Amino acid sequence: MVYLPTILFSLGEGAVIPLIPVIAVGMGADVAFAALITSALVIGQLCGNLPAGWAVARIGERMTMVIAGVIAIIAGAGMVFAPSLGVLAASVFLLGLCAAAFGLARHAFMTTRVPLAVRARALSMLGGSFRLGMFIGPFIAAVLLQLFGSEIAAIWFFLACLVVMVLLVLFGPDPENTTPPARPVTPLHVAEDSGEAVSGSIPTIERTGIFRTMWEQRGVLGRLGLAAATLSAVRSARQVVLPLWGLSLGLDASTIALVVGVSGAIDFALFYASGQVMDRFGRLWAAMPAMLVMGLGFLALAFTHDGDSAALWFGMLAAVLGVGNGLSSGILLTLGADVAPKREPAAFLGSWRTLTDAGGAIAPLLVSGITAVASLSIAAGVMGVIGLVGAAGFLRWIPRFVPRTERTDPDEAPG
Numbered sequence: 001m002v003y004l005p006t007i008l009f010s011l012g013e014g015a016v017i018p019l020i021p022v023i024a025v026g027m028g029a030d031v032a033f034a035a036l037i038t039s040a041l042v043i044g045q046l047c048g049n050l051p052a053g054w055a056v057a058r059i060g061e062r063m064t065m066v067i068a069g070v071i072a073i074i075a076g077a078g079m080v081f082a083p084s085l086g087v088l089a090a091s092v093f094l095l096g097l098c099a100a101a102f103g104l105a106r107h108a109f110m111t112t113r114v115p116l117a118v119r120a121r122a123l124s125m126l127g128g129s130f131r132l133g134m135f136i137g138p139f140i141a142a143v144l145l146q147l148f149g150s151e152i153a154a155i156w157f158f159l160a161c162l163v164v165m166v167l168l169v170l171f172g173p174d175p176e177n178t179t180p181p182a183r184p185v186t187p188l189h190v191a192e193d194s195g196e197a198v199s200g201s202i203p204t205i206e207r208t209g210i211f212r213t214m215w216e217q218r219g220v221l222g223r224l225g226l227a228a229a230t231l232s233a234v235r236s237a238r239q240v241v242l243p244l245w246g247l248s249l250g251l252d253a254s255t256i257a258l259v260v261g262v263s264g265a266i267d268f269a270l271f272y273a274s275g276q277v278m279d280r281f282g283r284l285w286a287a288m289p290a291m292l293v294m295g296l297g298f299l300a301l302a303f304t305h306d307g308d309s310a311a312l313w314f315g316m317l318a319a320v321l322g323v324g325n326g327l328s329s330g331i332l333l334t335l336g337a338d339v340a341p342k343r344e345p346a347a348f349l350g351s352w353r354t355l356t357d358a359g360g361a362i363a364p365l366l367v368s369g370i371t372a373v374a375s376l377s378i379a380a381g382v383m384g385v386i387g388l389v390g391a392a393g394f395l396r397w398i399p400r401f402v403p404r405t406e407r408t409d410p411d412e413a414p415g
Helices: 004-026 031-080 083-115 115-149 152-171 209-218 220-224 225-247 253-269 271-281 284-302 309-325 331-340 347-373 376-401
Strands: none
Touching: 004 031, 004 083, 004 115, 004 152, 031 083, 031 152, 031 271, 031 347, 083 331, 083 347, 115 152, 115 253, 115 271, 115 331, 152 253, 209 220, 209 347, 220 225, 220 331, 220 347, 225 253, 225 284, 225 309, 225 331, 225 347, 225 376, 253 271, 253 309, 271 284, 271 331, 284 331, 284 376, 331 347, 331 376, 347 376
8 A cells, every 4th residue: 555556556556657759649740849848747736836835734644645646647648639739738637647646645644653764664665666667668659559559558557557556546545544653743833622611712733834944944945856866867867868868879769778678777776775775774875876987987978979889888987877777776766765854745745755856857958058058978078977966965964863872783673
């Protein structure tokens, strides 16, 4: 009930996302407009995080997931029956909103329910669940294309996954009821009902609200949050730079797909290792190596484009970037959970996820702009520098906001 809904959602989403530009082109869009329609998914996620934090704080994780699933079904149906590119773009945007709500609801649940001793491993498993769907989904889409000869088959598969997910969340055991909170809730401004007559209402828990939470937590968001945004940017840049790099070397599509696929397989294989490291040795020991590996990997890649063994270096460094990305699995989720206020963490997590998603959204635009003005090699070098700056940010701010405990046994209850 914790991980299966996530796998179902990401499995269907992973099957659909690679086909969005194909569907758009089939409806008459040029390449630029198809890319714009595809980017509506990321824009929807950015716009959806803050409303999702508000919804989770008021109606709970379960109902937020159900509502997001139902709206995602409507968005999927809109993609199937879209009469125009405008409707397709709106449907993709709506899907991004739902993905944000679903992801934040599950993140908030794990933040409040998982014990500190195993939090990083649990959240790495959550990140691995998303990665599993994104990794396997495209292969399922390829099989469906071979069987039915239409991209719409992948959307129907996504709709089927959504229906099963909504039914599972709606009628299955509710983890919110079966799992006690691991974090003590210390609400402010709570009064006990003494039974005596009073003028006015009995005071209850004062909800902080999204924007007040952002203001109160501006220190951690502006420091550790920006370092986390650089990690998200480097991750996102990897997905853009590697295919473009292969094309610039003149490699065929199958070779590029193989290299990117191997990099993704390494990334997925390491997701649990990150959680183990964070729980046993501290958050910094996963964040720093991941950022250093990816930052240095991009810098090394920037100097190999015109060499005699450029294709070999491309394959090797793509694997290195996969290692760095795999070691970073669950870091953003875990750091967000660590620094979220004990009272109403959902409001803070909405701001945290908006910031990190913004880093991931800006990176492709940055790579595109630098490549247009200078070259792809310089773009890769800039992303490498951003990775090293982010590593310095983690080194400076993680010990301040996430103190390393003295506890070394991960099975020991936190004191």
